[in-house]
Every structure is written in structure tokens, then in C-alpha cells.
Amino acid sequence: MAESQSFVRCFSSFVARLDDRLPEVEQHFSGECSEEDMFSYFWGLQEAHECLVLSVPETLKSESSAVTYRTRGNTLYRCKNLKEALKSFNFSIMFAPHPPAPSTAASSCEEAPANGTPAAFETLALAYANRSAVMFELRQYEECMKDVELAILHGYPEASRCKLLARKERCVAKRKEEGGTTERLLTTHQHFPAIATADPASPRRSDAITLSHSPEKGRHFLANREIQPGELLLTEESYSSCLLPEFLPSHCSVCLTRCLTPLPCPCCPYVTFCSSKCRSKGRKSHVAECRVMGALIPLPSPWRVALGILTRVTLPRLKIWLRKLKEEEQEASASLSKMSAKTKRQGEGDGEGGGGKMKEERETKKQERKKQAEAEEEEINTNRRRKREKAKKKKEKKEREKRLRDTKDQNEVSDLQDEEKEEALYKAAFHAVTNKSKHSPSQLLHACAAAFCLTKLLEVGGGFFLENDMPFTPCEEEAVLVGATLLRHLLAAKCNAFTIAEVNVPSSRAARPRPVTVGVGLSPSVALFNHSCSPSSFLTHCGGGVQALTAARTIPPGQEVTIDYLIGSRGRSAASRQSRFLSQYGFSCSCDACARDRPAYPRLPDYADVLSEDGLLRRPGSASPSSAPSSPVCPRLCQAKEGFDGLGIDLARVPHKVKEAVSRYKDVLQRCQDAATPSEADLRTVCDLIHLLDVHAQKPSSLHLAAQLTLEDMTLRRFLHAEIKDEFYY
Structure with missing residues (x-):
């Protein structure tokens, strides 16, 4: 922004x-x-x-603004524009003077009683009452009853309370009549995943990754073993976050x-x-x-x-x-400086040449011994201080x-x-x-x-x-x-904050589910992962401020686990990415995609385009379909067949296996257009295709990228999505 x-x-x-x-x-x-x-x-x-x-705008509650929004909401309600009426009543509640928040819930409606005169918070009470009418018309009876309670709690006029109580009774009757089958306007589906093989020292981190350090990369995570696509690697609550x-x-x-x-x-x-x-x-x-x-x-x-x-x-x-x-x-x-000085002295000692007068040599050696004695004494004192500090911490x-x-x-x-x-x-x-x-x-x-x-x-x-x-x-x-x-x-925050997205799914499936960026957050562990324009993992929001890190493809043992710092890095040219990194993060990206100047994907490939029979196995920059290879099989499969027999790979069947996996992938994509939450079987199908392409396909491959993006989309929907009635969809 x-x-x-x-x-x-x-x-x-x-x-x-x-x-x-x-x-x-x-x-x-x-x-x-x-x-x-x-x-x-x-x-x-x-x-x-x-x-x-x-300049600091007025941020106090405003009764006049609350009344204006409520009046507008009443007009919209009479016109049966319930969506806009609900927005107006919400704004009226936000601007209305409010009693201090309680330290603990004071009633079933989770609010504190309004202290003071009954009229002190009447504007707030009227807004709650009017919102309850909208929720009744929308057949959201649970929310309607809560708003009725809040209206009474905040001093709704005694003379008109019978109307509110009657509305509450109708809600009870309607709920009983419909037997809980009323369609919800908004249903938030949250799934807090559990890590299958957690690190005993850090239960929210998989034992498949380990923290490492190097002068070039700083702190970063490496794979301990082969990590499979779709494998959960980390879950962590955002330490700080904010909404757009x-x-x-x-x-x-x-x-x-x-x-x-x-x-x-x-x-x-x-x-x-x-x-x-x-x-x-x-x-x-x-x-x-x-x-x-x-x-x-x-x-x-x-x-x-x-x-x-x-x-x-x-x-x-x-x-x-x-x-x-x-x-x-x-x-x-101090410890780092001491180690650096010691290394420097050793280097200087190793680089000294022979010759010179004996007296000068003796004086030099004398000075060196003196410095060495001082360094040893300093080291002894440092160790003593460390021991004292350690004892102090142990005592504490x-x-x-x-x-x-x-x-x-x-x-x-x-x-x-x-x-x-x-x-x-x-x-x-x-x-x-x-x-x-x-x-x-x-x-x-x-x-x-x-x-x-x-x-x-x-x-x-x-x-x-x-x-x-x-x-x-x-x-x-x-x-x-x-x-x-x-x-x-x-x-x-400038170089470690990440975006937080949710997926909105229209209840009729008339529109395609899509992720929407709603905020920005920072998690200390997530901040330790380095960037790549061709990342091996991706971050998703699980609700409740919790972020989850999932493997996007097969990660071999010893390889670094990376994420994408920018939204849509794969849709930018190398020059555009480098410019953004220098301005925002202060570094030049040296990942494989940038080093090879990989072509940008101008847009997320449309499923129909990616799955055309001719384009299916084509790679960016490859020859025309007539002269293109019939499969994305890597040239290493052209090596002697004996080398693969031990791995159980049938060279003749590789193209067929890829085509079978792609056929199943087509079916998954079709189902994903209709299902809000992807099934475990469909997720497994996409992961199997990615793994197969990891082993056999040349990269970059549009199919390989499309499958990873599909996995990311399905994972996001599985962890958190909001199913919204069509008229409230945005």
C-alpha cells in the first residue's frame, strides 16, 4: 500500500x-x-x-454518525436491500457510543451491562435492534437473537421491548420449525492441521527440516530427508498482523x-x-x-x-x-570479534617470511608471546564471566x-x-x-x-x-x-512481513472460488525461510492468526526449503523481480530461476490452455507441437536402462504414467470447480503428479507450475475458506 x-x-x-x-x-x-x-x-x-x-483525525465515537448510518439502513431495509442495510447498521454500531469493554463475559451475549442512565447508550441499542430485524429477514435466527439480547442489554426503550421479545420468540419457533436446516449466509470453515512427524524440541515444526546457518544465507532451513509434495512443515501463529x-x-x-x-x-x-x-x-x-x-x-x-x-x-x-x-x-x-581477531593473527603468522635481523625477530616473537598471553588471559576471563552468567541463569x-x-x-x-x-x-x-x-x-x-x-x-x-x-x-x-x-x-517488517489471504466460495458455485488478500502479518519462524522465485514451499492462512507452511514439490535431503516473498513472482520477468527485491528487501535474488533468467509466466495458465493435448507436455520455449518431444521425460532417462532397473522405473511406461497422472489431474480440476473443500484423495492425486514431474520432467514446465499452483489453491481452501451466499459474495 x-x-x-x-x-x-x-x-x-x-x-x-x-x-x-x-x-x-x-x-x-x-x-x-x-x-x-x-x-x-x-x-x-x-x-x-x-x-x-x-494529522490525527477524530477517532472517538460519534452519535450523529451512528444516527445517520441507522437512518440510511432503515431506508435500505424498507427497500428490501438487506445486504446494504446490514452494512449501514454495522457502521451505526461501530460509531455509536459504547460502554467500556468488560474484562470477562458478563452475559450469554458476551457483553457488559450498560452502566449509567438507560438512554446513555440508546443509539447503540437501536442499531442492534435494527440489525436483528435484518438478520430475521435473512433467516439467520441465532444472530438475530444475539442482537436482541444486546439491544436490551444496552438500554433499548422499555416501551418497545415487547416487539423485540416477540421477534426473539419467532426466532425460537422458526428454528424449531426448520429443524436447523436454514442456509447460512456465511460459514467459515477452518482446519488446523497437525504435523505428522513433529520435532520433539519444537512440536509445531516437522522433523523433516532443520535450522542451519551460513555467512552467505544467514539462518535458513534445510531438508533432513526427502520431503514429499503437500507435506506440512510448519505451523505458527502470527506474532503481529493487521487488516488491509x-x-x-x-x-x-x-x-x-x-x-x-x-x-x-x-x-x-x-x-x-x-x-x-x-x-x-x-x-x-x-x-x-x-x-x-x-x-x-x-x-x-x-x-x-x-x-x-x-x-x-x-x-x-x-x-x-x-x-x-x-x-x-x-x-x-564480542565473541565473534575475538574469533575474527584470532583468525587474523593466525593468518598473519602463517604469512610471515624469513630473513631480517635476529634482534628484530626476538622482539617480534616477544611481542607475539605477550599478545598471546593477553589473549589467553582475556579468554580465561571471558570463560569465567560465562560461567558466572551460566551459574546466575541456573540460579534464576x-x-x-x-x-x-x-x-x-x-x-x-x-x-x-x-x-x-x-x-x-x-x-x-x-x-x-x-x-x-x-x-x-x-x-x-x-x-x-x-x-x-x-x-x-x-x-x-x-x-x-x-x-x-x-x-x-x-x-x-x-x-x-x-x-x-x-x-x-x-x-x-519491511523484509519479513507476508500477506494473509482467505478463499471466498459462493454457495451456488456460480463463480469460481478465489483467494483474497485481507491482511499482512509477521511470524518469527516463517521469517527464517529464504526467498526463491521458484519456491519449494508455500504459506497459507488457517484462521485464528495461524500460518501453515507446506511443501510445493519434492525437496531432496540437504536442499534449502524456500518460500516466495512476492505475490506472483513467477508472473514477473527476472529484471522486474530484481528491481523489486532491491527496493523492498535490499538484496539481489540469486535463485536458480534468476540465475538462468527463466521466462516469466505472464498469467496463471488457464486450466483449459494447460490441459490441451498438444500443449500438455510442452515446455516454455520448446519447439512446435509437431517437432516437440512426445513426453516431458528428462534426458537423463536416455541413459542406460540398467541404471534405472534398480529404482523400479520402467522407461517404456514413463510417458504413459505421466499421461495417466495428467488424466486424473483433469478430473480433479473439474471437481475443484464444484467443491468448496477438496478431498484428501484429490490432494493426493495432485501431489502424485507433482512428484512424478519432479522425477521425470524437464523444468521449467508449465504443467509442473500449474500443478503446484493448484496444490497451493487446494491447500488454502482446505485450511480456511468462507462459504458465502451469492448475494453477499464479493
Whole structure:
């Protein structure tokens, strides 16, 4: 998403104010500088405080807006335009003044009673009542009854309550009469897959992959064994996520699933939730951004993801955790520097030549022995410090375990465990790769400006800088701490955030099911996978904020497991991909597809085109059908037959096996057009074809690509899809 016009104007004004000083200012921004040094310098620029001030639209509830939406909804309801009437009543509920959200559910309808005078929240009550009428007309009786309860709970006028209660009684009668056969307007199907062979040390990760490290690739995952197409490799909940602006009114801001009758945020008119459970879960981080949501919504999604990473943590916890993280980083850096210096000294020693005066040689050796003694002493001291630190951590662990054993209050035990879990999750998000060294000074200056604006918004919002639940103005040290942390998260989100999609299926199957990108998120483990323009795995959303990683093709042992960072990489030329990578991620892609300058697929091949008899086994750039080979069999099959006998491969049957697999694939595609959820057998058929082509086909192959994209589409539909009645389909 493009940056908000407000920020663009502010940043342009800031750069103009710097004028001739800009080159001098940019000298303070480089990959060698720490986030603290860069942001501290930026915070000290008077021009930043004068120019980088984002306008904050009014984000409070508005009774007049709620009444306007309700009036419009009533007009649409009388015209029998129920879809638009429902939207208007939802907006009326979002804008209507609302009582504070409860800490726990207070009633069967999951809302707190409206405190104060009965008329205090009458606008909200009337909107709920009107929405219940729409839901009754749409024969959604469960939702209708919930809205009736919410209307009464929030002070619906006593004189008219008999009408609402009568509607509720009719709902009960209709449900009994129809026996639960009423067609649902929206049915969200979620499937949380289980990993067949999980890693004992990490139950949400398959034992088929292992984390590795190299100077060229950094941290990455390798296959431990041969991984089959369709095999589940990882499931992880997004640490931070956000909806695209257009989906805020219709989707839950926590689990990112669509809901027809959402619950509003009690304080702002922008955010909705599917249930009180999600509202309670999201309130902890949303409270920091609630009053400034109007300014945050137009900002790029990765910025909001970065802010979400920070606001999951309270300021006191952030100070403690950052101190620990910085100490760990310093120790790791010192250890790395020491190893580098030792290697350098050894190299210099190996490169010394003979000759020279004896006295100089003795002096040189004396100095070397002295340095070696100092290095050994330093190593001894370092080992002592490590032992002390290890003993300290062991002692702290024992003390924690003792507290857990001695604590009788189970809630306290749970809180301690939750805090340790949150600390571990934040630590993983904090260490996500930032590619800081690959950004230019102007890009880092721009990122600092973004972090500066977000820090200012947190200060204005009054929900993050809290002391005894009261907002305060942060001192410079606290502002720099938060701003530098935001800068780090912004750089990490820019190169690690991924899109989140759902599949919408019309109930009549009149339209083809299609994925829709609804949001953006960041998961620490997913961030460790490197990119390839011809990825070996793909990411899908399972609902509830959970992401799943599935193998797209056969992955041999020792090969890296990769994902596609860009949407539709395979539809771009190599030059276009490289340009995008350099601007967004700060690196040039060196995957096999880019190294070989593979041709771009201008569009997803239409099934009819891919499955034409002549085009079926053709490869991009191959000869015409008349002169093309009759099968996609790899040239290595032309080797001596004896070499394949041991593998059980009948060379004569390979083309026939491929054609049989493709014939079954055609049948699967036909069934997929009619079925919302693909069957296990159909998934297996597609996986078998991919494996067969992995072994025998030359690449790139349009059929091989089409089968992988089909597997991705089927997996997404299997894990999460929303079945929607035609008139509500979009």
C-alpha cells in the first residue's frame, strides 16, 4: 500500500527544511550505526519535531454518525436491500457510543451491562435492534437473537421491548420449525492441521527440516530427508498482523476472519471483532493505537505490523527485555570479534617470511608471546564471566521453579508461564533479520522518520506510555528507547512481513472460488525461510492468526526449503523481480530461476490452455507441437536402462504414467470447480503428479507450475475458506 499523503507531505517538508544539510545529516545513517545512535540523532533534529507531525483525525465515537448510518439502513431495509442495510447498521454500531469493554463475559451475549442512565447508550441499542430485524429477514435466527439480547442489554426503550421479545420468540419457533436446516449466509470453515512427524524440541515444526546457518544465507532451513509434495512443515501463529483498511469493518482484527455481525471496539469506530474472546485478546495491544487509528490506517501495512510487535509488550517489560537482549547481543558480538581477531593473527603468522635481523625477530616473537598471553588471559576471563552468567541463569531458573512449586495460586503460576512465553516470542521477533547494512543512508533516514512519527503517535494516543494506568509524556531517553526499537521492527517488517489471504466460495458455485488478500502479518519462524522465485514451499492462512507452511514439490535431503516473498513472482520477468527485491528487501535474488533468467509466466495458465493435448507436455520455449518431444521425460532417462532397473522405473511406461497422472489431474480440476473443500484423495492425486514431474520432467514446465499452483489453491481452501451466499459474495 502506498504511504499516506500526510506522511509524504511531512517528509517532503522535512527534507526541504534540511536543504543543504541533507548530505551531512545522511552521514549519521548507515549499516554500521546502531538503531539507538541513528534514532537518537534523528530525535535531536529540530526540523523533525517541526515538520513530522501527522494529522490525527477524530477517532472517538460519534452519535450523529451512528444516527445517520441507522437512518440510511432503515431506508435500505424498507427497500428490501438487506445486504446494504446490514452494512449501514454495522457502521451505526461501530460509531455509536459504547460502554467500556468488560474484562470477562458478563452475559450469554458476551457483553457488559450498560452502566449509567438507560438512554446513555440508546443509539447503540437501536442499531442492534435494527440489525436483528435484518438478520430475521435473512433467516439467520441465532444472530438475530444475539442482537436482541444486546439491544436490551444496552438500554433499548422499555416501551418497545415487547416487539423485540416477540421477534426473539419467532426466532425460537422458526428454528424449531426448520429443524436447523436454514442456509447460512456465511460459514467459515477452518482446519488446523497437525504435523505428522513433529520435532520433539519444537512440536509445531516437522522433523523433516532443520535450522542451519551460513555467512552467505544467514539462518535458513534445510531438508533432513526427502520431503514429499503437500507435506506440512510448519505451523505458527502470527506474532503481529493487521487488516488491509478496506477489510476493517467486515473482518475481525485479531483472527482476521470475516464476520457478518461484528462486535465493535468500545472506544474507536474503526476496529471490529468476531467475538468477545477476540476482543479481549486484541484489547491489550489495540489500546495503544485506539485513539490514533485514524492516522494509522492510511500508513503502509508493514508499519502497522511493526507497531503491533511493540504494543504487545508493556513499556516496563520492554525496558527489562531490551536490557537482556542487548547484553546477549554484546556478548555474541564480542565473541565473534575475538574469533575474527584470532583468525587474523593466525593468518598473519602463517604469512610471515624469513630473513631480517635476529634482534628484530626476538622482539617480534616477544611481542607475539605477550599478545598471546593477553589473549589467553582475556579468554580465561571471558570463560569465567560465562560461567558466572551460566551459574546466575541456573540460579534464576531454580528460583523460578521454586516459585512455581511454592505458589498455591494457580493464576499466578499461569501468569509466570505466560510472561516467560511472551518474552521468548518477543525475543524471536526482535531477532528477525533487518538487512540494515543493505539499506542506503536515504532509506535509513526515511525509516527513522517513520519510527519518529509512530513514536509521536504513541505519545498522542496515551495508551502506551503509562504509569499506574495514567498516560505520561516520555522523557528523551524513553522516547529514544521506543523509537529505536520501532526502527528495528520497521526494518524487519519491511523484509519479513507476508500477506494473509482467505478463499471466498459462493454457495451456488456460480463463480469460481478465489483467494483474497485481507491482511499482512509477521511470524518469527516463517521469517527464517529464504526467498526463491521458484519456491519449494508455500504459506497459507488457517484462521485464528495461524500460518501453515507446506511443501510445493519434492525437496531432496540437504536442499534449502524456500518460500516466495512476492505475490506472483513467477508472473514477473527476472529484471522486474530484481528491481523489486532491491527496493523492498535490499538484496539481489540469486535463485536458480534468476540465475538462468527463466521466462516469466505472464498469467496463471488457464486450466483449459494447460490441459490441451498438444500443449500438455510442452515446455516454455520448446519447439512446435509437431517437432516437440512426445513426453516431458528428462534426458537423463536416455541413459542406460540398467541404471534405472534398480529404482523400479520402467522407461517404456514413463510417458504413459505421466499421461495417466495428467488424466486424473483433469478430473480433479473439474471437481475443484464444484467443491468448496477438496478431498484428501484429490490432494493426493495432485501431489502424485507433482512428484512424478519432479522425477521425470524437464523444468521449467508449465504443467509442473500449474500443478503446484493448484496444490497451493487446494491447500488454502482446505485450511480456511468462507462459504458465502451469492448475494453477499464479493
